[in-house]
Amino acid sequence: MRVSTLAAVLAVLILGALDLASAGALQPTGFHSSIRLLPADLRAEVRHEAWDPGCPVPLSGLRLLNVSYVGFDGQTHSGELVGAQSASGPLARVFHRLYELHFPIRHMSVADMYGPPRSRPSDEDVSGGFECRQAAPSPCVGGSGTGSWSEHAFGEAVDINPLENPYVGCGHSRDPASRPYFNRARHRPGMVTRAVVRAFESIGWGWGGNWGGNTQDYMHFSATGH
Numbered sequence: 143m144r145v146s147t148l149a150a151v152l153a154v155l156i157l158g159a160l161d162l163a164s165a166g167a168l169q170p171t172g173f174h175s176s177i178r179l180l181p182a183d184l185r186a187e188v189r190h191e192a193w194d195p196g197c198p199v200p201l202s203g204l205r206l207l208n209v210s211y212v213g214f215d216g217q218t219h220s221g222e223l224v225g226a227q228s229a230s231g232p233l234a235r236v237f238h239r240l241y242e243l244h245f246p247i248r249h250m251s252v253a254d255m256y257g258p259p260r261s262r263p264s265d266e267d268v269s270g271g272f273e274c275r276q277a278a279p280s281p282c283v284g285g286s287g288t289g290s291w292s293e294h295a296f297g298e299a300v301d302i303n304p305l306e307n308p309y310v311g312c313g314h315s316r317d318p319a320s321r322p323y324f325n326r327a328r329h330r331p332g333m334v335t336r337a338v339v340r341a342f343e344s345i346g347w348g349w350g351g352n353w354g355g356n357t358q359d360y361m362h363f364s365a366t367g368h
């Protein structure tokens with residue numbers, strides 16, 4: 143009798159533990175991601191704001207990536223990013239890792255990136271991917287274009303928290319508000335960490351913060367590292 147009672151107690155304990163384990167397995171972190179063709183309204187916005195027929199990637203080669211992310215409020219948010227079809231799956235894995243790290247992201251939505259300029263966040267601290275444009279010259283030299291495509295034009299680059307991770311050249315950047323973040327030794331929320339760099343490295347992407355010489359693009363990650 144006592145043995146069977148003990149067995150029953152153990153069974154309840156084990157089943158309880160299994161319940162917890164299976165509940166955890168169903169939703170280990172609360173992270174979600176999905177990848178799909180650009181919906182018609184977004185396709186129209188991207189065409190208007192960030193694409194023309196001379197661009198190196200057709201609109202049909204782009205995907206909308208939805209990922210959970212942690213905001214500066216510490217809460218889970220639903221984020222959106224446009225990138226190349228080939229990059230979307232690997233990027234979903236990167237953002238899963240950033241979510242596990244509780245790495246805070248300020249803004250990451252297609253409205254913030256491609257919506258009417260007047261409705262975009264005034265802090266311009268928008269994380270995003272695809273943008274058909276030339277590579278931006280180093281703030282060392284200034285000007286607006288380099289004559290070669292940015293990796294963003296291929297949908298194979300992502301910028302993360304541009305305010306906290308400025309594009310710096312010779313001690314200058316385009317956004318004066320990012321100046322406090324030239325000092326990379328003192329970490330503040332939203333600044334790219336070694337763990338964030340490793341997350342992108344796990345899919346073979348390089349970081350602009352590793353560029354040598356007088357120019358570093360701390361917000362920038364890309365498939366080629368350029």
Ligand SMILES: [Zn+2]
Pocket residue numbers: 294299300301361362363
């Ligand atoms: Zn970039």
